[in-house]
Amino acid sequence: MNSSKKEVIKFAKMLNDKKLSALRSGNISLRYKNGFLITPSGQKYSSLKEKDIVYINLNGEYDENQKPSSEWRFHQDIYNSKKNAKAIVHSHSTNATALSTHNKKIPSFHYMVALAGGTDIKCAKYATYGTRELSKNILKALTNRSACLIANHGQIAFGRNLADAFELAEEVDNLAKQYIKSLVLGRPKLLSLNQMKKVLSKSKTYKRD
Numbered sequence: 001m002n003s004s005k006k007e008v009i010k011f012a013k014m015l016n017d018k019k020l021s022a023l024r025s026g027n028i029s030l031r032y033k034n035g036f037l038i039t040p041s042g043q044k045y046s047s048l049k050e051k052d053i054v055y056i057n058l059n060g061e062y063d064e065n066q067k068p069s070s071e072w073r074f075h076q077d078i079y080n081s082k083k084n085a086k087a088i089v090h091s092h093s094t095n096a097t098a099l100s101t102h103n104k105k106i107p108s109f110h111y112m113v114a115l116a117g118g119t120d121i122k123c124a125k126y127a128t129y130g131t132r133e134l135s136k137n138i139l140k141a142l143t144n145r146s147a148c149l150i151a152n153h154g155q156i157a158f159g160r161n162l163a164d165a166f167e168l169a170e171e172v173d174n175l176a177k178q179y180i181k182s183l184v185l186g187r188p189k190l191l192s193l194n195q196m197k198k199v200l201s202k203s204k205t206y207k208r209d
């Protein structure tokens, strides 16, 4: 378990270092045995120790002496509903969050949107953080996708491992930044469904390699 905890700590610190999420915001988890390891509630990432990382099983049970991130429920629900989710990165990254406050999805303004698995990156409906209601909204936005924005909150990305999920989270923020810039000049020209389908079939082959 220790090497997995170290991995969670390494990527939690990267949330700060790569400016994906400031101070204590955001959280990170890694599928482990019949559950997952997740960052704790209200602790600065720079001070994280292995003992602070909380194991939660897929039924949502954990050692009551520990304090997991208050947002652990959507991690549990994602691991329960998506077999291919091995790691999750949730962040309040600046550009994705800015876009989420307009409850806007990222449309097919750039072919890289396909990285999240579809023709757009959806924005989950707002609900109070840490609630099952928010979890439900997130799962809906993640249908056939591995990333989404969360209205008036931030973004979430999952992957085969933490490096994969982290890279996708960075890309989502980058796409949000580019999309916001493109809106300054008016409405950008979007790629057609047909054009996006070609990209999606290419990226599936790429991922298999």
Ligand SMILES: [Zn+2]
Residues within 6 Å of the ligand: 026, 071, 090, 091, 092, 129, 153, 154
């Ligand atoms: Zn959050």
